[in-house]
Amino acid sequence: MKINLHIHSNTSDGSLSVEKLMDTLKKYHYDLVALTDHDTAVGNEIAKKICKINFIEGIEITSYIPMNLKLYDSSFGLHMVGLGIDSGKMNKEMEKIKDRKQNAFLKILLKKGYSKDEITHLVFKGDLDLNNRISLANFLTNKGHFSSVEEAVNEFSLSLYAPSISESIELIHKCDGIAIWAHPYIICKNGDYSINSNEVEQIFKYMVNNEIDGLESYYLQFTNEQQKFLELLAKKYSKMSSTGTDFHADFAWEYKLLEQTTPIDEKMIQYLNDQQKILKIR
Secondary structure, three states: EEEEEEEOOOOOOOOOOOOHHHHHHOOOOEEEEEEEEEEEEOHHHHHHEEEEOOEEEEEEEEOOHHHHHOOOOOOOOOEEEEEOOHHHHHHHHHHHHHHHHHHHHHHHHEEEEEEHHHHHHHHHHOOOOOHHHHHHHHHHHHOOOOOHHHHHHHHHHHOOOOHHHHHHHHHHHOOOOOOEEEOOOEEEOEEEEEOHHHHHHHHHHHHHOOOOEEEEEEEEEOOOHHOOOOOHHHHHOOEEEEEEEEEOOOOHHHHHOOOOOOOOHHHHHHHHOOOOOOEEOO
């Protein structure tokens, strides 16, 4: 089987529509795929209707790293993939987080002296996106409130609105899915930030204590050595290994990744199948 359980459409930050994406994955001879858009599961309803490949409903949730891990502050985040979720339940939960984010950003702008009417006008004009902290950072930097976007982002960390690691795991379980740590060697701040294997294991041990189900061992942008370490780490803690390319279609090399195959964690696929999480194409 050829499997990809980490892909994105233009319902988040991918460049292909759900329809075009599923046609592309069919062209690359996938047997099983999951749509894992950032902080939304709306594309799953489209995919379920038109997908010509065995399909799993998914999501990728932006989460913050809690201070008690003592590795990074809460301006750093990581991503949790949910597989086999109930998209209807998940979208209701994501709306709550979206409201939390908008309210947090609104408070920041009010403290900087902007009125609610001004903010509404800026959003209407497209000068400001209250769903995007980089948009907010750019706006406040351009207005002279900060000397750089990075300085601005540091002031309004993910912990103001995003779920923590433990909250994301709990949220995915609440929506009937399994929780997978996405691309474990990569955490994020303003851009990607690489961490080492010791840090990966420290974070994963914390996740295990919070009932994580697995990690993305076979992430095709990682080296063979990194993927092997992640595979063994999952086995060490009796957790599942997921696989994916993190396809966004932004670059030609992402299509090259689609040509490759990865090992399969049969235990995970069997579990998803037993739980009737795989929409099978006949």
